[in-house]
Amino acid sequence: MKKHTLAHSAACSATIFLVLMIGLGGCKRKQAPEELKAGVIPRELRPSETLAGSPELIAKGEEVYNQRCAPCHGVDGSGEGEAAYLLYPKPRDFVSARYRLVSTWERKPTDEDLYHVISRGIPGSAMPSWAHLDEKTRWALVHYVKSLAEKPFEVTTSERESGKGIIKVPSEPPYDEGAKARAEELFLQACASCHGPTGKGDGVKKQFDEKGYPTRPRDLTQGVFKGAPDAEEIYRRIIAGLPGSPMPMSDWAYGNDAWHLTHYVLSMSSEEQRERVEMKKYRILAERVDEIPEHPDAGVWQDAQDMNLHMMPLWWRDDRPEILNVKALHDGNELAIRLMWADESHDRTAIRIQDFRDAAAVQFALVDDPPFFGMGERGQFVNIWMWKSERQADLQPAFQDIDKVYPNIGIDSYPNLMRSALEQPTRNALTLESDPDFITGWGAGNIVSNPKRKSPSEDLSAQGFGTLRARPMTDQNVKAKGV
Structure with a gap:
């Protein structure tokens, strides 16, 4: 995952751009009422009356x-x-x-x-x-x-x-x-x-x-x-x-x-x-365009209305992304969401237990009264689009993960040290020569284990904690790219 550097210092401050796209061909279309406007949805914190218990x-x-x-x-x-x-x-x-x-x-x-x-x-x-x-x-x-x-x-x-x-x-x-x-x-x-x-x-x-x-x-x-x-x-x-x-x-x-x-x-x-830091509910409207661009810096994104959402970590820490900038576009067939946040670290591996890779997820509920926001609830599915930085880095020929973190670890094949990383056999060369039936994850249909995987994104579903599942490869309809 690459980053646009905004400033150079001891800790490099950067901005991550992420675009998630999905086809809308199988979705039921609803015409948004004209009175709907993007922005903060009004709320009232104090009651108009006091209700006694009954x-x-x-x-x-x-x-x-x-x-x-x-x-x-x-x-x-x-x-x-x-x-x-x-x-x-x-x-x-x-x-x-x-x-x-x-x-x-x-x-x-x-x-x-x-x-x-x-x-x-x-x-x-x-x-x-x-x-x-x-x-x-x-x-x-x-x-x-x-x-x-x-x-x-x-x-x-x-x-x-x-x-x-x-x-x-x-x-x-x-x-x-x-x-x-x-x-x-x-x-x-x-x-x-x-x-x-x-x-x-x-x-x-x-x-x-x-x-x-x-x-x-x-x-x-x-x-x-x-x-x-x-x-x-x-x-x-x-x-x-x-x-x-x-x-x-x-x-x-x-x-x-x-x-x-x-x-x-x-x-x-x-x-x-x-x-x-006040936790508010926002309405984000996707603007219609003739064509959705591939790059998050394209001019059509600059013209789209944005929302700044304040982030709260589940496990409190001070070094957290505070603001998530969100924009959305659609062309009638595809929906694209651009997420942008500032990040001072370049985390694209999660090899060690103390490591956390850069990642982002967007959750959808296809009902007017959404189920529990934490991955839905039993009997009420939610759809989750997820991007992970190491999955994107893994698609690059010269990417190293375990051997980068632990350079002296025993490995199954050894590179030709007289050649550059780009001249080495691809990471999945030996796997591709094998029968999928003998490569457990690939043979079981695990999309992450598939050596032919082309996208760092996952199309997931859940109905409560412990139920998160990747949809079958044939139903993977989400594309993502971090820049």
Whole structure:
């Protein structure tokens, strides 16, 4: 996989262009309503009314929970769903009812707290926004999730300055030079040991939550907040802390000190950063063209409308691609999607367990109400187009993988050292001379083992975790190219 270099430094910054194409001949065409427009789909995070729990609402919540939430949080709510081992931070345990985002002196969430988390999601984790669900459905989830607690709880919903109830946020004082100096002093005394002196999360290196899972202090300079980055929300977060995590309650700061810290924390990131990490739902429209170009730099791509999607890793890390630029074109017969992201590394092998190759996948559901976003669900298939960088590199005659990483490994054939890599026999020369029946993967129809494979892409299907399958070679209808 080649890259367009944007800058030269110790770490080479680059942009990866990837185009995925598929024929539409077998697809049912739908005429998009003219009123549909590309862009962010409006959402409302706060409810218009509060719905009390009822047997009917809890039953509805259970149905939606099993479809949307159980794969991560577990059917029983223990936080040990099928996907939990893939995620960091770990899914919340609803049985113990130890919630991180709370606004009360008792350090328990109100129903509105839970509703807001469901609606907004949790940036910095795999918890998505469910704001596209209607209000009643979100309230149903609130009450069902609460019903999973081993010890049911209720909280006082009146605002108070101490004791019990919702933490009452006092009047906001001016943030002048004196307040800033006080905030810096407080931060160094109470926060820097974990978050670091400049808020980069580089204080304590090893931390664990109450379940013994490793955790890490938030890098406040990135603008990624578990809870909403509103001033009042951050104020309550400072006072109540994050129950179950190393972030303690700081009721000693109630009053002006917590306000000064709130302003100081917000000053470490920009409003643009904080807005960018909000998880939103986008509508991407494919523009019709006469002919889809082969190269991602072609002029027709430059004219196409694009969308910038903010990426959240399933396993949190700081060195991650943040923005994915997406464009789509079609000519009535083929659909092409261009993905572009910045990447400072050139990862085209995954030989060692610690290696991660460059790759990209696009998942489709052919129904109006899509199944679970993590590879679908049993009985409801999703179609996945996937490109992997080492598959593309493997098509190049001079590509080396195992022998490049481990140059002294025993191999089946030895190159003529008097000749260049391009003059050597092709990688699959001996395989092509063999009967496929005696080459296990090839004989079984594994498209990756097929030495005649021409594309680095795969056309896959799944109906839940552990069910991902490549479609037969005759049905492989996706082309991809990374540049």
